[in-house]
Amino acid sequence: MQANAVWKMRNFCEKSANNLKKELGINKMLAKILVARGIKELNQAQKFLSPSLADLPDPSGFKDMDKACKRIYNALLDKQVIGIFGDYDVDGVTSVCILQEFLTSLGAKVAIVIPNRLKDGYGLNKNGIDELYAKNAKIVVSVDCGITNHEEIDYAASLGLEVIVVDHHTVPVNFPKACAVINPHRDDCTRGAEHMCAAGVVFNLCIALRRYLRTQNYFTQIAEPNLKNLLDLVALGTVADVMPLINDNRIFVQKGLEIVKQAPRPGMRALLRVANVDAKKISSGTLGFHIGPRINAAGRLNSAMDAVELFSTKEFSRALQKAEFLDEQNQARREIEKQILQEAKEQIESFENHRSTKAYVVANESWHPGVVGIVASRLVDIYGKPTIVIGKGGKGSGRSIPAFHLHNALMAVSKELIGFGGHAHAVGVLANLNNISSFRHALANYAENTLTDSSLIKNIFYDSEIAIEEVTKSLIESIKKAAPFGRGNPEAVFRINNIQAANVRVLRGGHLKGNIADKLGLSFIAFGMENKESLFKKPLDMLFVPEINEYNGYQSLQLRVRDVAEFKG
Incomplete structure (x- = not known):
């Protein structure tokens, strides 16, 4: 198992925190949290706390x-x-x-x-190009893919199809011969959007197309679409793709969550219902842990078109049917995942010297392959080591740790x-199953x-040591002003030393x-x-999120534990 984590307090400038506290009239702890995340200037903090x-x-x-818009x-x-x-x-x-809904609102005929x-x-x-050609498409917009598909884009051109690539993945040395290539990682892209997922780029x-259509007086005969209503989908894509919640991503997610709370989209309402989530209490964590996996399950086990239909339908009854199906798919995915995880752990622990081995390959x-x-x-998460898991047909995926460029x-x-x-932290592989040992x-x-x-050794960062008496609803409400939390803007974590747990019990699932x-x-x-139950019987130090x-309409304070260690005095 992974070695004990090292706890490190985030660095922050006391003077900057005091300045923000005074200028903004905010809680000192909130000011400290902002500064620890690089939010030091007044104007910067104002925009962070009130995204627009x-x-x-x-x-x-x-x-x-401009080429794409024209x-x-x-x-x-x-x-x-x-x-x-x-x-x-x-x-x-x-x-x-997002693109389908916007283009349809403009009167376009769309094939997906x-x-x-x-x-x-x-x-x-x-095959996909042939299918779109058969549906009489004249142009193809590839989203979240296409940047490396030179041969396929040349094939589309041979059929008379022009391709617009809208992607966010690492660009190759040479671009495909597309009508337009929109990608924030291009060296000649000045937008400063390398942190953005495809949904954000789309x-x-x-935005750009609507602006261009205004200059062409396109909206004299048709209503101008309200793009704000698309932000629930932008937020979901951003969080699920684990993009850093900084700059415009933060705006997307904060405003997108507001749209979700208003629950205008039948598909999102249906997903929240099957996930047993109150829309009024939705957070970035809800999108990442409850909504995203149900959408991913469609593409992993069946067809992602089920998820497209879910978000596209205007009828709640139809949306609920689709959401229930995706929920079933997600349950099936979890069972498959549970079985594979157990078998993979057994395989790892059967390896000679597995404790000293610094990277694992299991197959x-x-x-x-949709779950690996x-x-x-x-x-x-369990072993703290880079790991590649290979399944049927030699198709596999790998994940890594910060110190290892996979x-x-x-x-x-x-x-x-x-x-x-792939990239530093995640890869896809195709391997010969007869050559796994050598690999x-x-x-x-x-x-x-x-x-x-x-x-x-994993590092866990925390924001401050506090006394147990400082854990209050007021503290939690203050911290919430820094939400939404996620990659690039982590939740505030606190440390309490020398506390004693009571009434400790094991819940289903090992909690x-x-x-x-x-x-x-x-x-x-x-x-x-x-596995750490014995530690809770002694005085301990704890890292937690308040x-x-x-439960049943009753609110109480709770510490969501990130890690514990025996109190050494």
């Missing part, structure tokens, strides 16, 4: 944005069918739905194709693989020469629940910490 759509930068900074405008004038090809994950689905993960694999493919395309022909990525993430590692051992792609040893040797023992001994009205929940727990 007016602060979104000009989308014309995206290279080729080509789509001509398609609208000529009544051409506009094809949309998207990826099968949440970012791809939301990108497809999303590949099947198991049959087609990732990216723009010839939303920028919608089984029976494992569902999630299992890889779970294994990294894509670079695969480049170093590429002769052991049929193919691979496993090659990756382990590379990791041994790259990683130190200390780099395998621990109990109270703080000298403050029995204060409970705690420690998810997945059944929150309001609501």
Whole structure:
């Protein structure tokens, strides 16, 4: 199992925190939290605490944005069918739905194709192009994919189809020969949107296109669409793709959550119902842990078009049917994941010297390739080591730790693989199942020469030490002003030393629940910490996120435990 984590307090400037506290009239702890996240200037803090759509930068900074707008405008004038090809994950689905809804509101005829993960694999493919061609599409907009699909885009051109690429993945040395290539990672893109997912880039395309249509007097005969109503989907794509919640991403998610709370979209309302989530209490965490997995389940086990139909329908009864189906798919995914995770753990722990091995490769022909990525993430959480999980057909996924660039590692051992792609922390691989042992040893040797023992130790950052008496509803309400939380803007974590737990019990799923001994009205929940139950019988130090727990209409203070350690005095 992973070594104990190292606890580190976030650095912050006392003077800057005092200035923000005074100028903004906010709680000192909130000021400290902001400064620890790099929010030090008054104007910067004001925009952070009160995100506004007016602060979104000009989308014309995206290279080729003008080309894309003009080509789509001509398609609208000529009544051409506009094809949309998207990826099968949440970012791809939301990108497809955003563009479909916007173009349809402009009077466009739209045709959609999303590949099947198991049959087609990732990216723009010839079968999808053929399907859109058969539906009389004249242009194709590829969203959340396409940046590396040179051959497929050339094939589309041979059929007379022009392709607009809207992607956010790492760009190759040479771009495909598309009509327009919109990608924030282009060297000549001045928008400053490298932190954005495809849904965010697509939303920028919608902003730019609407602006261009205004200059062409397009809205004299048709109502101008309200783009704000698309932000629920932009927020979902941003959170589910684990984008940093900074700059415009923060605006997208904060405003998108407001739209979700108003619950105008039948598909989102239906998802919240099957997930048993109150729309009024939705957070970025809800999108990431309750809504995103149900959308992802569609593409993992079946067809992502089910999720597109869910978000597109105007009828709640139809949306509820789709949401219930996706919920069933997600339950099935969880059962499959649970089984594979158990088998993968047994495989790892059967390896000779597995405790000293610094990277793992596990494989089984029976494992569902649509779930191996999630299992890889779970294994990294458990063991704290880079892990690649390979399933049926040699299709696999890998996840890593901050200290290990997984894509670079695969480049170093590429002769052991049929193919691979990805980035520092996540990769996809295609391997020969008869060559797994050789691949496993090659990756382990590379990791041994790259990683130190200390780099395998996880760091957990906290914001401040506090006394138990300081955990109040007032503190929690103050901290909420820094939401939405996520990558790039982590939840505020606090440390309390030398406390005693009481009434500790193990819940289903391996979670621990109990109270703080000298403050029995204060409970705690420690998810997945059944293996640390013995520590809770002694005086301990605790890292936690304070929150309001609501049960049967009753609110109480609760500590959501991040980690515990024996109190040493």
